[in-house]
Amino acid sequence: MSMEILNEQVVTAWVLEHPAHFQLLAPFIRKGSKNDLLIITTRIECLNMYNNSENYLPKREVVFVERPFGKNKNKFKTIFTMIKRRNKVKKALKLRQKRIPIQRIIVMGASLELFSAKSAKIPQRIYISDTEIHHLAHKLALKSATDVILPNYWREDLDNNFLKKCENKKINIIRHNKIHAEMRNYSKNNIPNNKIICRKLKGGGSHDKDEIIPINVALNLIKKDLEYFNEDIEHNTPWELCNLISNYSAAITQSTTFAAEASIQNVPTLLISKAERGFLSELKTRNAPLIQCKSINELDEKLQDWHELLKNE
Incomplete structure (x- = not known):
């Protein structure tokens, strides 16, 4: 199976x-369709992708929404932002249904929009995930999704019975074999430099805040030159970041996505992170050149590996 369902020519909210x-979709x-709608969060990196998307995305109607989670947001602010965002999207979708009806919505992890789409009577609501531990998003998706797209390497031991609940609710489950990070065309540089590329995370996400391990101890032990492409920093060529990786002799990161790329x-x-993911297990099965350090105590050993x-x- 694959994600061919995403190629269907119907008016879609992405x-x-x-x-x-951005890279995957x-x-x-x-x-x-030229009548598609884009719903984009105002986090720095997403705005940077959108503002530099001339050669990558067609012109479409856009609704900008605030990200509910973040390092400086307490529980009250998060809930307030979620309600505000849900209502904003619901209003936008209902207006669109009167003008140029949307036939489906496609979300990756951002299941809040599925609620709004259901309220706006959008018939098909597709939820894509490769992150088993994103339990809050899964819980919301179970209430509103009509279809769920999951990889075959999905780890049910991490998903809080999400897959079983989908089956019980008769939600259409579509499976595929690909790792999300490989579902794009990379422009590989055959002559990497002698530097190391590093991506640090700020943390504070709804699902990954407990996975972050301080990385500076490891960075201080590395003798090669490091170049940083950190979270929430504007980069000159954000769409090319995944291709820039091959310019380097090695990578070090707290990001599971970046590690996969x-x-x-x-x-x-x-990868310095406590994270458990099906795609990390799959990469290890494929003998990819990936070493994961899950605690500071094993840092010396993993650095040696x-x-x-x-x-x-």
Whole structure:
């Protein structure tokens, strides 16, 4: 199975919550209808992707929404932002249904929009995920999704019975074999430099705040030059970040997505994170050059393993 369902020529609302969502969904959006709607979060990296999207995304009507989660948002602010966002999207979708009806909505993890779409009577509501531990998003999706797209390597031991609940609710489940990070065309540089690319996270996400491990201790032990492409920093060529990885001899990061993008391109990668994901297990099964450090206590050992990978390149 694959994501061919996304190629269907129907008027669609696309929710773009994260830079990786832009990368994955852009090819489908380009093939879509001129009447499609984009719903984009105002986090710095997403706005940067949108503002530099001339060669990547067609011109479409856009609704901008605030991200409910973040390091500086307490529970009250998060709930307030969620309600405000849900109502804003619901209003926009209901207005569209009177003018040019939307036939489906596609979200990746941002299941809040599924509620709004259901209220606006959008018939097909597709939820895509590769993040088993995103339990809040799954819980919301169970109430509003008509279809769920999951990879075959999905780990049910992490998903709080989400897949079983989908089956019980008779939600249409579509499976595929691909890792999200490999569902794009990379422009590989065959002569990498001797530097290391690093991506640090701010933390504060709804699902990953407990996975973050401080990375500076490891960075202080690295003797090669480091170049940073950190979360929530504007980059000159945001659409090319995944391609820039292959310019480097190695990668170090707290981001599971970035780790997948690097190791898929055969760049020796050190992921410093407690994260458990099906796609990380799949990468290890494929013998990708990925070393994961899940605690500061094992840092020396994992750094040594990573250096061994570098020697073999």
